[in-house]
């Protein structure tokens with residue numbers, strides 16, 4: 001009988017529970033399903049533009065059908081994969097009209113929300129729409145990714161079931177100011193024990209820089225119920241990440257030095273859609289080095305455009321966490337999970353010496 005809250009919620013998962021977070025352009029229905037099939041929990045990257053007719057909505061519909069076919073789950077049953085939504089775009093007001101019908105059709109077991117519009121009730125509204133649509137046949141758990149304790153408190157007030165504690169080692173977008181999971185997870189754990197929340201079933205998932213089973217054990221020791229490994233699954237065989245990005249991640253070592261948190265990763269592509277308190281971590285590439293040498297943003301953007309036109313991928317932004325140095329090969333998702341579990345076991349056995 002499972003006692004881990006995530007295993008209770010998601011009975012197909014094995015211990016330790018490892019999630020593949022939703023990652024745009026990388027996590028498709030195949031990867032999400034294969035992660036689930038191997039005892040993890042895969043999240044398909046869903047829409048971020050909820051305007052009726054937006055192609056990301058049709059793609060989400062398609063990817064969930066793919067996942068269901070791979071897992072051979074009857075249409076009437078909950079699909080044991082999750083869906084992640086980015087929620088910063090003003091079109092999120094259309095969620096009930098465009099996003100929800102896809103969820104009702106496919107019945108994913110979990111929803112993952114990230115980046116509400118500042119000073120808004122975005123997540124509260126989405127969660128209440130999902131709860132209102134839930135019934136005995138479909139009642140998904142809702143996770144909110146948070147980078148600090150204030151955001152965790154807000155997510156709990158909004159009605160989240162689970163908190164993804166995202167530390168600053170994470171690849172991709174994140175709070176510009178934050179801490180690593182080493183202090184974030186215990187402080188969020190303490191929050192969930194406050195009188196106001198202690199009678200609620202709340203799961204904590206640690207994410208950020210976790211690419212090895214020993215880091216999984218560390219996260220569990222900090223108080224997490226499971227982990228998310230993003231960068232590790234970017235280089236899974238089934239991922240739709242660009243081949244050049246996978247190569248760059250595999251060749252990178254020493255993640256603290258070879259990755260950097262910066263706004264430039266967005267600005268270099270002329271992208272200003274993420275709200276102010278967010279930046280992102282990616283590999284240190286030519287654009288970052290040029291910025292350090294004093295090259296202006298306009299000139300730097302021009303260099304990227306010229307490279308893209310010439311089919312040169314060396315200036316591409318490669319989002320990645322500090323765990324890159326622990327990732328050395330492309331493997332099927334199932335193999336990544338098997339190895340992670342074996343590493344975790346080995347790490348636990350080493351710890352027994354301290355018991």
Ligand SMILES: Cc1cc2nc3c(=O)[nH]c(=O)nc-3n(C[C@H](O)[C@H](O)[C@H](O)COP(=O)(O)O)c2cc1C
Pocket residue numbers: 021022023024026045084085086112113114145166169170171172173207208209210211228229230231232234319320321322323
């Ligand atoms: C390429 C890439 C894309 C990502 N896209 C999303 C996304 O669409 N939604 C989201 O909630 N998080 C996204 N993230 C962040 C992950 O949810 C997670 O916090 C992160 O991958 C954990 O750190 P790690 O990469 O070091 O394992 C992305 C991360 C990466 C590396």
